Amino acid sequence: MAAPASVSPEPVAVPDALPESADAGWRVSAWQVTALMREVERLREVRLRVEERGRELERAAQLLAKQGLLAETAEARTALSGTARSLRTDGEETSDIVDALEEGLKAITTRPVRTILDPLQRMVRDLSRQLGKEARLSVVGAEVSLDRRLLEKLQGALVHLLRNAVDHGLELPADRERAGKHHEGALTLRVEQQGNLLYLEASDDGAGIDVETVRRLAEQRGVVTAEETARFNDNQLRDLIFRPGFSTRTDVTDTSGRGVGLDAVRASVEGLQGRIEVASTPGQGTRFMLTLPTDLGSSPVLVVRVLEQLVGLPMLAVEATQLARAESLRLGKRRAHLEYQGQLVSVVDLGARLGLRALAPPAEGQPLLIVQSGGKRVALVVDAVVGDRDLVIRPLPSEVRDVPAWQGAATLSRGELLLICRPDWLVTETVQVQVTAQRRALVVDDSLTARALHRAMLEAGGFTVHLAASGARALDRLATDTYDVVICDLDMEEMDGIQLIAKLRERSETASLPVILVSAHDSAVARERGLKAGADGYLSKRECAAGRLLAEVLDVMSRRGSRA
Structure with a gap:
C-alpha cells in the first residue's frame, strides 16, 4: 500500500553492483527479450481473434435457428455450437499460456526494487552513526519491478543521493529539536512507473539548500563567475550543486569535500537518457526527482469494478479498504463524508466521477x-474489488495523454484493455464548466472497455460523449x-454496425449524420463492406489504440460539414 515501509536489516557492506547468481546460466541479449515480448503480444492478439471467431460461429448457429428449418439444420447447428465451445476452451488455454510467458519474462528481466533496499538501509544507518546523526529510510513502491540492468545502474546514483542527504541535508539531533x-x-525513497517512464524521488526533511551559500561557494571554487551568478534565479543556483568540483564542505572527509558526487549522479542519469531535478525549501528539506525511460518492468x-467497467488504480495510492457503514458516514446535502482515523474524508463515487452513473451515496x-x-x-466508492495485479502500464496515444482521468493502460491476460x-x-475537486456549442459524439459498442477508451480520446478533443x-x-x-458524429462497432450482437447505419440512413433526421465504423477486422474486404454500407x-481497433480515432472523427465531420 501507500504507507512507507521502513526496513531494518543486518549490517553489511554496500556492494558496487547487484549480486550475480553463482550459476550464470544462459546469456540472452536485450533485443532477444524484446522480440520475445512482441511475440507474446501477438499471441494475445491471436487469443482475441479466437474469441471473435467463436462469437461468429455462435451467431451463425443463431441465424440457422431463425430460418425455421430446425430439423434440417440441427446437425449443422450442433457442429457449430461444438466448435464454438472448443474455441472458447482453446482461448482460455491461450490466456494461461500468455500469463505463464509474461511471468517467465518478468522473472528473467526484472527485479523488485526491494532487492536493493537492504544495503541502502545499512549504508544510511552506518553513515548516520559515523556522523553523530539519526536517520530512518522509508520506501514507497518497494514492490515495483524494474529492468535488472536499469536497477543495477541506478544503485550507485541512489547511494550518492542518500549519502548526500545524510551528510549535507540532515541536521544533528540537538539542532533538529531546537x-x-x-x-x-x-x-x-519513492518509486513509481507510469507507462514507459520511471519516476524516482529521494527526499529528506533536513535544513534544505541555502542558495546564497551555494552562490558564494561556487564563486570561491571557480565553478562559475560572479557575473554569471548575478543573472541566475534560485532554480539555476540550486542546479550548481550538480557541477563538477562543487562541494559545500570546506574540509575533505571520508564522505564529502572532494567535489565528486552529485555531478556523477547527473552523469549517470543522463547516461540512461533520463533527467534529474532538485527542489528545496530552507528549513524543511530537499527533494531530488529522477525521470528515466524504461521498456521493461511492472507496477x-x-x-x-464499477457497473460492468473494470478500472485500475495504482496500488501505491490505495491506503486502505473498508466497507461502507451507516455509523461512519456523514451525509450532507451536496456530498458525503467518511469518518477515517479521526478525520472526515470526502466520499467520491468512481462511477459518477467517470460519468457512468448518477451521483448517489454509498x-x-x-x-x-x-x-x-x-x-x-x-x-472512493466502487462496486467490487476484483484483486491486485502486477501489470505493465503503457502510455496512452498522444491524442489522449492530456486527459486528466487516465495515466495509462494495461492489458490483461485475456486481452482486455484496462485503463489506469x-x-x-x-x-x-471537480468544477463544472458550461461549454457552449460543444461538439457531441455518440459511441456505440458492446465492449465496456472500448467505450471507455473511445470516450477518453474524444473528450481529449473537446467532445461531449454519450x-x-x-x-x-x-x-x-x-x-x-x-449528435455531430457516431462511432459504432461493426460486430455487435442483435444489431451490428451495418444494420444500424441502414436504419440511420432511412430517417431524414439522421440520413446525413457522420458515422465511423470500428472493427477488430483490418482486412480490405471488411473495410470496403463497411464503406459501401454507408459509413x-x-x-x-488497432488503429484506434494507436490514436487515430480523433483525427478520423475530425476529418469525417469536416467532409460532412459538421462543426469541426
Whole structure:
C-alpha cells in the first residue's frame, strides 16, 4: 500500500553492483527479450481473434435457428455450437499460456526494487552513526519491478543521493529539536512507473539548500563567475550543486569535500537518457526527482469494478479498504463524508466521477477505498474489488495523454484493455464548466472497455460523449438527442454496425449524420463492406489504440460539414 515501509536489516557492506547468481546460466541479449515480448503480444492478439471467431460461429448457429428449418439444420447447428465451445476452451488455454510467458519474462528481466533496499538501509544507518546523526529510510513502491540492468545502474546514483542527504541535508539531533523537528531525520525513497517512464524521488526533511551559500561557494571554487551568478534565479543556483568540483564542505572527509558526487549522479542519469531535478525549501528539506525511460518492468495495480467497467488504480495510492457503514458516514446535502482515523474524508463515487452513473451515496456494505495523492485523501466508492495485479502500464496515444482521468493502460491476460486512473485526478475537486456549442459524439459498442477508451480520446478533443451499449439503445438516444458524429462497432450482437447505419440512413433526421465504423477486422474486404454500407470512415481497433480515432472523427465531420 501507500504507507512507507521502513526496513531494518543486518549490517553489511554496500556492494558496487547487484549480486550475480553463482550459476550464470544462459546469456540472452536485450533485443532477444524484446522480440520475445512482441511475440507474446501477438499471441494475445491471436487469443482475441479466437474469441471473435467463436462469437461468429455462435451467431451463425443463431441465424440457422431463425430460418425455421430446425430439423434440417440441427446437425449443422450442433457442429457449430461444438466448435464454438472448443474455441472458447482453446482461448482460455491461450490466456494461461500468455500469463505463464509474461511471468517467465518478468522473472528473467526484472527485479523488485526491494532487492536493493537492504544495503541502502545499512549504508544510511552506518553513515548516520559515523556522523553523530539519526536517520530512518522509508520506501514507497518497494514492490515495483524494474529492468535488472536499469536497477543495477541506478544503485550507485541512489547511494550518492542518500549519502548526500545524510551528510549535507540532515541536521544533528540537538539542532533538529531546537528547530521543532523530531530528533530522527526522515529520508524517503519513492518509486513509481507510469507507462514507459520511471519516476524516482529521494527526499529528506533536513535544513534544505541555502542558495546564497551555494552562490558564494561556487564563486570561491571557480565553478562559475560572479557575473554569471548575478543573472541566475534560485532554480539555476540550486542546479550548481550538480557541477563538477562543487562541494559545500570546506574540509575533505571520508564522505564529502572532494567535489565528486552529485555531478556523477547527473552523469549517470543522463547516461540512461533520463533527467534529474532538485527542489528545496530552507528549513524543511530537499527533494531530488529522477525521470528515466524504461521498456521493461511492472507496477502493482488494484483492479476494481464499477457497473460492468473494470478500472485500475495504482496500488501505491490505495491506503486502505473498508466497507461502507451507516455509523461512519456523514451525509450532507451536496456530498458525503467518511469518518477515517479521526478525520472526515470526502466520499467520491468512481462511477459518477467517470460519468457512468448518477451521483448517489454509498450503499450499506459497498466497498470504499481510501485513496491518497499529494497529501489529500478521498474515500472512493466502487462496486467490487476484483484483486491486485502486477501489470505493465503503457502510455496512452498522444491524442489522449492530456486527459486528466487516465495515466495509462494495461492489458490483461485475456486481452482486455484496462485503463489506469490517475490518483491526483480522483482527489481533486471537480468544477463544472458550461461549454457552449460543444461538439457531441455518440459511441456505440458492446465492449465496456472500448467505450471507455473511445470516450477518453474524444473528450481529449473537446467532445461531449454519450455512450450506448447496443444499436437499439443508440436509436433511442438519437430519437431524443442530436449528435455531430457516431462511432459504432461493426460486430455487435442483435444489431451490428451495418444494420444500424441502414436504419440511420432511412430517417431524414439522421440520413446525413457522420458515422465511423470500428472493427477488430483490418482486412480490405471488411473495410470496403463497411464503406459501401454507408459509413463515412472505417478504423480497425488497432488503429484506434494507436490514436487515430480523433483525427478520423475530425476529418469525417469536416467532409460532412459538421462543426469541426
